[in-house]
Amino acid sequence: MNLAPYYYLTKMRILTNLAYRFDVLVSIGTNLVLMVTAVFLWEAAFSSVPEKNGMGVRDMVAYSIVSTLLGTVFVCGVQDTIYHKVREGQIATDFYKPVPLLAVYFADDLGAVAGDFMIKAIPLLISGAIFFGLPLPESPLGFLLFLPSCVFSYLILWFLSAIVGLLAFWVMELGNMGLVKDAIVRVLSGSFVPVWFFPETLQWISKFLPFQYTYQTPLGIYIGVIGTAQALREMGIQLIWAAALFLVLALFWRKTKKKTLIQGG
């Protein structure tokens, strides 16, 4: 398999992102506001109750900071890319490319991930550390488990985005359904309020949905609320979700491609 075209796409994305310096600066500022306000909210919450569900204020501060970092790094441009290309018809020329289309979008997003890690996440981490202290992981082992867990999280999020993106081929007139998906992910992923705080029925339902395995799992491992044994179990669930969504995506993509060809006459 020749990876050169994907490498080129990834590199180009990194370079384009670097080109808009002012936008990068303001984007860091925006994410910093999100981070800082979340931290202050949790500090206010923990000022009267020192510990909850085995978490103290330091844990939730670290949770919020790392959650913001993940939010800047987990770039899933694919859903908007497909949506706009289908609407404007550019998708037709993309089909001419001699490489699988979804792999092209994936390489493009990976470039954005790498670029945003360097130019957004690291400055954000430094500012977070200056304001609130470095959010250290609970243990070295926790950190080692956190990294692959993040990779699985990203795969789940990306496959979800690609599936929702493909909806544009079928129900174009309903607008960008990715917006709806994003709103649901924000709540149920635990990126702001961990699902552990939800009422028990909701927690139970959430266990059977992919969302909490995108943010809460790696973050819980990072702050040590999820121990080693449970971490491995949840990472297993992450892998199952990633594999299942990949399968759905592959099947859906095949069906969608056929439909596009018919539409194109």
Added chain:
Amino acid sequence: MLSVLRHYGSVAACYLRLTFQQQLEYPLFLVSWMLMIPIQYFAGIYLLKVIIDHFRHLNGWTYPDLVFIFGLGLLSHGLMVVFFINSWMIGRMVIDGTFDRLLLRPMNVFFQLIASYFNFIGLIDLIPGIIIFLYACSLVGFEWTLPNILKLVLILAGAVLIRAALFVMIGSIAFWTKKNAAVHNFALVILERTTMYPLNLYPYLIQALFTFVIPIGFISFYPASAFLDRDRFVLPFDLAILTPVIGLVFYGLSQLIFNWGLRKYESAGT
């Protein structure tokens, strides 16, 4: 004078008819917004409930108080989105050249800008705002007396003016730089976090900044504090009354900046 007013009125009515037809041409396109925006706001107050169930209060703000400020903030946001949405579009209009069209017509540029788009779609924001605010009113036992209603109307008018003024100023940046989208998103995030959550969650420096420099504390935080009698952390007089005053002043300032920008403006084209 009267004929000028009548002329402006007829132009506004014409715009109104056009935008209504334009926005309802593809009603299904709104489905994703109609799902996304209510989910976002109702989930927002639900998450506050989840937090308060565990922690009782946030710096003295209980769940009913938090919903009240959230609802009040959302109401003025919804109204602003319905009436002043085009203040968000200045940057885009400068880039694609449509702004230059406004300059060619013998009519006030700012009037054309705002009147040319009455945003019915903004009701998707406004209606959840009304629902959440009414829910909050029943939670906190808001008294619907005449003075309270008058106060509420004045506060909302002031709050909408403050928001509109802020976006007009940000839009005016585009007259110099041709680009303001990034700053615009930055302002949206700040507004969301400071008008729908109590400002006193944040350090004094930030509170001072959003009270004296950029007066967005007056959009919902100070009025809500006054209504809820939570004024132990604010000045000893009814700050709610200040909202319309500050709204007018800030709005006037935004007009000065807008007109200054217009004089400096050179089209994006060649």
